[in-house]
Amino acid sequence: MLHTLRIAAASLLAAVLAFNAGAKDREVSIGLQSPVTSMDPHYHNLSPNNSLLLHVYDPLVYRDANGKLSPGLAVSWKPLDDLTWEFKLRRNVKFHDGSPFTAEDVVATYKRVPNVPNSPSSMATFVKPIVETKIVDPYTIIFKTASPDVLMPSDLAAVDIIPKAIAEKATTEDFNSGKAAIGTGPYKFEEFVPNSRVVLKANYAYWGGEEPWDRITFKILSNPAARVAALLSGDVQMIESVPTSDIAKIGADKNFSLVDKVSNRVIYVHLNQWNDKSAPFVTAKDGKPLDKNPFKDARVRRALSIAINREAIASRIMEKRAIPASQLLDYSFFGTSKKLKPPKYDPEGAKKLLAEAGYPNGFALTIHGPNNRYINDDKIAQAIAQFYARIGLEAKVETMPSAVYFTRATKGDFGYMLLGWGTESNEQGSAMRSLLATRDPDHGMGVNNRGRYSNPTFDKQLTEALVTMDDKKRDALLQQAAETVMNDTGLIPIHYEVSTWATAKGLKYTPRTDQYTLATELKPAR
Amino acid sequence: MLAYAIRRLGQSLFVLVVMSFIVFLGVFAIGNPVELLVNPQADAIERERATAALGLDKPLPEQYAVFLAGAVKGDLGRSFVYNIPAIRLIMERLPATLELALAATVMGIVLGIPLGLYAGLRPDSTFARGIMAGSIMGFSLPTFWVGLVLIMVFSVQLGWLPPNGRGETVSVLGVPVSFLTRDGLAHLFMPALNLALFKLSLLIRLTRAGTREAVLQDYVKFARAKGLSKRRVIGVHILKNILIPIVTVIGLELGSVIAFAIVTESIFAWPGTGKLLIDSINQLDRPVIVAYLMVIVTIFIAINFIVDVVYSVLDPRVRLGGAAPAH
Numbered sequence: 001m002l003h004t005l006r007i008a009a010a011s012l013l014a015a016v017l018a019f020n021a022g023a024k025d026r027e028v029s030i031g032l033q034s035p036v037t038s039m040d041p042h043y044h045n046l047s048p049n050n051s052l053l054l055h056v057y058d059p060l061v062y063r064d065a066n067g068k069l070s071p072g073l074a075v076s077w078k079p080l081d082d083l084t085w086e087f088k089l090r091r092n093v094k095f096h097d098g099s100p101f102t103a104e105d106v107v108a109t110y111k112r113v114p115n116v117p118n119s120p121s122s123m124a125t126f127v128k129p130i131v132e133t134k135i136v137d138p139y140t141i142i143f144k145t146a147s148p149d150v151l152m153p154s155d156l157a158a159v160d161i162i163p164k165a166i167a168e169k170a171t172t173e174d175f176n177s178g179k180a181a182i183g184t185g186p187y188k189f190e191e192f193v194p195n196s197r198v199v200l201k202a203n204y205a206y207w208g209g210e211e212p213w214d215r216i217t218f219k220i221l222s223n224p225a226a227r228v229a230a231l232l233s234g235d236v237q238m239i240e241s242v243p244t245s246d247i248a249k250i251g252a253d254k255n256f257s258l259v260d261k262v263s264n265r266v267i268y269v270h271l272n273q274w275n276d277k278s279a280p281f282v283t284a285k286d287g288k289p290l291d292k293n294p295f296k297d298a299r300v301r302r303a304l305s306i307a308i309n310r311e312a313i314a315s316r317i318m319e320k321r322a323i324p325a326s327q328l329l330d331y332s333f334f335g336t337s338k339k340l341k342p343p344k345y346d347p348e349g350a351k352k353l354l355a356e357a358g359y360p361n362g363f364a365l366t367i368h369g370p371n372n373r374y375i376n377d378d379k380i381a382q383a384i385a386q387f388y389a390r391i392g393l394e395a396k397v398e399t400m401p402s403a404v405y406f407t408r409a410t411k412g413d414f415g416y417m418l419l420g421w422g423t424e425s426n427e428q429g430s431a432m433r434s435l436l437a438t439r440d441p442d443h444g445m446g447v448n449n450r451g452r453y454s455n456p457t458f459d460k461q462l463t464e465a466l467v468t469m470d471d472k473k474r475d476a477l478l479q480q481a482a483e484t485v486m487n488d489t490g491l492i493p494i495h496y497e498v499s500t501w502a503t504a505k506g507l508k509y510t511p512r513t514d515q516y517t518l519a520t521e522l523k524p525a526r
Numbered sequence: 527m528l529a530y531a532i533r534r535l536g537q538s539l540f541v542l543v544v545m546s547f548i549v550f551l552g553v554f555a556i557g558n559p560v561e562l563l564v565n566p567q568a569d570a571i572e573r574e575r576a577t578a579a580l581g582l583d584k585p586l587p588e589q590y591a592v593f594l595a596g597a598v599k600g601d602l603g604r605s606f607v608y609n610i611p612a613i614r615l616i617m618e619r620l621p622a623t624l625e626l627a628l629a630a631t632v633m634g635i636v637l638g639i640p641l642g643l644y645a646g647l648r649p650d651s652t653f654a655r656g657i658m659a660g661s662i663m664g665f666s667l668p669t670f671w672v673g674l675v676l677i678m679v680f681s682v683q684l685g686w687l688p689p690n691g692r693g694e695t696v697s698v699l700g701v702p703v704s705f706l707t708r709d710g711l712a713h714l715f716m717p718a719l720n721l722a723l724f725k726l727s728l729l730i731r732l733t734r735a736g737t738r739e740a741v742l743q744d745y746v747k748f749a750r751a752k753g754l755s756k757r758r759v760i761g762v763h764i765l766k767n768i769l770i771p772i773v774t775v776i777g778l779e780l781g782s783v784i785a786f787a788i789v790t791e792s793i794f795a796w797p798g799t800g801k802l803l804i805d806s807i808n809q810l811d812r813p814v815i816v817a818y819l820m821v822i823v824t825i826f827i828a829i830n831f832i833v834d835v836v837y838s839v840l841d842p843r844v845r846l847g848g849a850a851p852a853h
Contacts, residue, residue, distance in 0.1 A: 038608065220795070
C-alpha cells in the first residue's frame with residue numbers, strides 16, 4: 001500500500017515537473033547587442049529596430065536568411081513596363097486587432113512613411129520613387145515611378161505595413177505604449193522598456209502558421225561580457241554578436257552551439273582624393289608637404305592594397321570570423337564578380353609600385369578609424385600600420401569614438417579612413433552607387449563617397465546597370481562596373497564581417513546575412 | 527537659516543545655467559548627431575529633413591535660446607533617439623539608480639563603520655589586520671572585474687543569483703521599487719555589493735583613522751577616568767566626534783554613485799540612468815545629456831545642503847550661513 005502511494009506521489013511529482021518544463025519550453029529569452037529605439041516601424045531606420053519589428057509587422061516582400069526576396073504580404077510582383085510595378089497581395093490576412101488586410105492599408109502606410117514627426121532617420125527613401133499608386137482591386141496594387149526603379153521589391157522589403165486607421169492617426173508614442181503596435185506578424189506586442197527589454201507574445205492567428213514560442217523576451221545586453229555571462233548562466237537562451245575573445249570558449253562547450261554567417265558588411269578604406277595637391281595627414285617623412293596628392297595615383301592605391309595581409313587579419317585578429325574581401329560584397333550576393341580575387345599579400349610588389357609612382361623612400365600617413373563601431377576596428381587599424389611599416393611607409397594610427405569620427409570623416413578631415421558598409425539591398429549596385437560613384441548627392445550618387453574617388457568610365461557602366469530592369473543583364477553590367485572600379489583600387493576592401501550567434505543546447509538558429517536576430521529563425525532542435 | 531537657503535538657491539541656479547551652456551557647446555564640438563542617427567544609405571534630402579526635424583539646422587546660439595526658453599517652462603527637450611521628453615526618460619530610470627545607490631550606501635555604512643571602529647580600537651588584532659588587507663583589495667580591484675567575477679561565481683557556477691536586470695518591482699507611492707520582493711532583492715544584491723565595495727573600503731579606512739586619533743585625545747581619557755561605560759565612550763564620545771569627515775564622504779560618494787554608476791549598471795544591465803548617460807553620449811543625444819547633467823547637479827546641490835545641515839546637528843560649533851557666534 002505504502003509502496004503504491006509512493007509511486008503515485010512520485011509520478012504526480014514527475015507530471016508536475018514535466019508540465020512546468022513544458023510551459024517553460026515555449027518561452028525564450030534572447031540577448032541583443034544594440035538598443036531598440038522605438039516600436040514605431042517608420043520612426044527610425046535602424047537595423048536593431050527593423051530586425052525586432054519584423055516579429056510584429058510584415059512588409060510586402062520578405063528576405064530569406066540568404067537575403068533573397070520571397071513573398072510576404074504580397075504573394076507575387078512583376079514589372080509591367082520600365083516604369084510600372086504590379087503587386088498581388090495575400091488574401092485572408094488579419095491584423096492583430098482582427099481587421100482584414102487590404103490594398104488600402106498599403107497605400108495608407110506608404111503615405112505615412114515620409115511624414116513621421118521628429119524622425120531621426122526616416123524610411124522615406126524606400127517609397128520615394130513611387131509617384132503614383134493605383135488600387136486595381138483590394139488585392140492588386142500598381143506603383144508608377146518616374147524613372148526605372150529596379151530595386152523596388154528590395155526597397156519595399158524594408159517597410160512594415162500597418163492598418164489604415166492607425167497609419168492615419170497614431171503617433172510614435174502610441175506605438176511605444178503598445179496602443180498602436182498592431183501588425184500582421186507572428187508575434188504581438190506585450191511590453192517595451194526603452195534600452196532594457198521588449199516582450200512579445202505569440203499571435204496564434206498568424207497567416208504563416210504556428211511558431212514554436214508562446215513568449216519571447218529580448219534583453220538589451222550591450223556589454224559583451226554581460227551578454228556572454230547571461231548565456232552561460234541560462235538567463236538567456238541565445239545571444240547575438242559573440243565577442244571574438246569568447247568564441248573559442250563557447251565553441252568548445254557542449255552545452256552551447258555557435259553558428260555564423262558572412263554578413264553584408266564590408267570593412268574598407270577610403271583614400272582622400274578631394275584635391276590634387278595634397279591629402280590631410282599625408283606628408284613626406286620629414287613632415288614637409290608632398291608636391292602632389294599620392295592617392296590620386298592608381299599605383300599608390302594598389303600598393304597600399306597589396307601591402308595588407310588580409311589572411312593574417314582575418315585569422316589572427318578576427319578569429320576567422322572574417323573573410324578577405326575582393327569587392328563590396330561576398331560572392332554569394334547579386335552583382336558580384338567571381339573574376340575579382342582578394343588582392344594577394346605582396347610587400348615587394350608594393351615597394352616596386354611605390355618606386356614607380358615616384359616614392360622610392362615612401363611617405364608618412366596617419367590611419368584614422370573608429371574604435372567602437374566595427375568588430376575589432378582599432379586592432380585592424382594597428383595591424384595595417386604595421387604592414388605599411390614593412391614597405392617603408394611611416395604610418396601612425398589614431399582611432400576615436402564613432403560619435404567624433406564620422407562627423408570628421410564626412411568633412412574630409414582625414415587622409416586614410418577605415419570604414420564599414422552594410423549593403424541592405426544585398427545588391428552590389430547600391431553599395432557602388434553610394435561609396436564609389438562620383439559625388440552628386442542631389443541624384444543620390446556617391447552620397448557616402450568620403451574619399452571623393454571619381455572615374456568616368458566606371459560612372460557610365462554603373463549608371464547603365466542601375467536602370468536595367470532585366471536581372472540577368474543587370475548582373476552582368478554590375479560585374480563589369482565592379483571589375484573596373486576594383487582594378488583601379490577605387491577603395492581598399494579589407495574583409496567581410498562574419499556575424500555570430502550562440503544558442504543553448506537543444507536550440508537551432510538559422511543565421512542570416514542581414515545580421516538580424518529573429519526568433520522566427522530559432523527552433524527547438526529535433 | 528532661511529537667508530542661507532535662499533542664497534544657496536541663487537548660486538545653484540547660476541551653476542545650472544553655466545553647466546547647461548558648457549554641455550551644449552561640448553556636444554556641439556564633438557560631432558554632428560545626424561551622422562550617427564540617419565541611416566547611412568539615406569540620400570542628401572533625407573539628411574536635410576532629419577537635421578531640420580531635430581532642430582539642428584539653426585545656428586548654435588539660437589538652438590541654445592530655444593532650449594533655455596523651454597527649460598524655463600520645465601521642458602528640457604525631446605530625446606533625438608527615442609522621441610520621448612528627455613526628462614521623462616530620465617525620471618523613468620532614476621528610481622532604479624537611486625535604489626541601487628542607496629542599497630550600496632547602506633551596505634557601506636552598516637558594514638564599514640563598525641568594521642572601521644573595531645580596526646581602530648584593536649589595531650593589532652589579527653581580525654583588524656584582515657579587515658585592513660581586505661579594504662586594500664576593495665580599493666584596488668577594478669569595479670568591472672569584480673562585477674564579472676561575482677556574475678561568474680554566483681550566476682554561472684552556483685546559479686544562485688540572476689546575472690542581470692532589475693527583477694520584479696512593486697509600486698510604493700507611485701515609485702517602482704524592487705527591494706520589497708524576493709526576486710527584486712536577488713537582482714539587487716550583486717550590483718549593490720559591487721558598487722558598495724569601494725565605499726565600504728573607504729569608510730573602513732576613514733573610521734579607523736579617526737578612531738585611532740580620537741582614542742588618544744584627552745577627552746576620551748577623561749571620560750574613561752570618569753568611569754563611563756565602554757559603550758558610552760565609544761558610541762558617544764568617539765563616534766560622534768569622528769563622524770563629521772565620514773558624513774562628508776558619504777554625501778559625496780552617494781552623489782557620485784547616483785550620477786556615475788555606469789560600469790556597474792552596464793555589466794549588470796541595470797536599467798538605470800548611468801547606462802542611459804553613456805548610451806546618450808555615444809549617440810550624441812544632446813537633450814538627454816543636458817537634462818541628465820542638470821538633474822545630477824541638482825541632486826549634488828541637494829546632498830551638499832543636507833550634509834551642511836547634518837554638520838550643524840553633529841557639531842554645535844558649526845553655524846549655518848556664517849552667522850555671528852552667539853557670544
